[in-house]
Amino acid sequence: MIQLERIEQSYGEMTVLHDINLQAEAGELIALVGPSGSGKSTLLQLxxxxxxxxxxxxxxxDTCVSEASGEERRRLRLEEVGFIFQESHLVPFLTAQEQLELVAKEAGRTVDTVAALAMFGLEHRKDHLPHALSGGERQRIAIARAFVNDPQLVLADEPTASLDYANGRRVMELLQRQAHESNKTIIVITHDERMLDVCDRIWRIEDGKIHTA
Known part of the structure; x- marks a missing residue:
């Protein structure tokens, strides 16, 4: 579904990624792990x-997008890529349902946002503002928002870091279910080794070089 071939990423004289060759298929939940400064975030941005x-x-x-125009890449991100971050980054004055409606409107899509929330067990929270939700609920709404446009690829940067183990585990299991049942490619940066058994594969990165398992 997405493939990197002989990728190198440099900033001035500093090379962050060296000869990266990776392929991720639909229906996979992949963990990206490695020490701080190893190149995880750079790889996720690529x-x-x-x-x-x-x-x-x-x-x-199968389409090379490395040399696509900025507008083509922006459109592809909006329509086919979902992003989840360590913090939920919800808009504080929008309800749970409105968070999803905003993204759908931006992409020009008509989406049943209540049904989208229900996929994550949150339909009863649709009229709540972020401050009235628990940390786990806010993160699940952020995940629902990432999936609202039915993207092929979802990228998550430490989505469980601000949660306790039980809520973090629930988030990872939600991502696993979405990957398998909806045939999505989901790639998750995580430092929590306790979550790796939920994943189908593990990419380990160190000093800008990748090792797959």
Whole structure:
């Protein structure tokens, strides 16, 4: 579904990623792990089409997108890529349902946002503002928001870091179910080794080089 071929990413004289070759298929939940400064976030930005590589090629559904225009990449991100972050980053004055409606409107799609919330057990919270929700609920709404446009690829940067183990585990199991049942490709940066058994594969990165399992 997404493939990196001989990727190198440099900033000035500093090379962050070295000769990265990866392929992720639909229906997989993949963990991306490694120490701080190893290149995880840079790799996630390349996968999410937020950066272009210094060398190499990025393929999305067999189409090379490395040299696509900025507008083409923006449109592809909006329609086919979902992002989940360590903090939920919900708009404080929008209800749970309105958070999803905002994203759907931006993409020009008509979405049953209540049904989208129900997929994550949150339909009863649709009229609540973020301050009235628990940390776990806010993160699940952020996940629902990432999936509202039915993206092929979802990228999550430490989505369980601000949660306790029970809520973090629930989030990872939600992501696993979405990958398997909806045939999505989901890639998650995590430092929590206790979550790795939920994942189908593990990519380990160190000093800008990748090892897969």
């Amino acid at each position: 996968l999410g089409l937020l950066q272009t590589p210094t060398k190499g090629a990025v393929y999305f559904d």
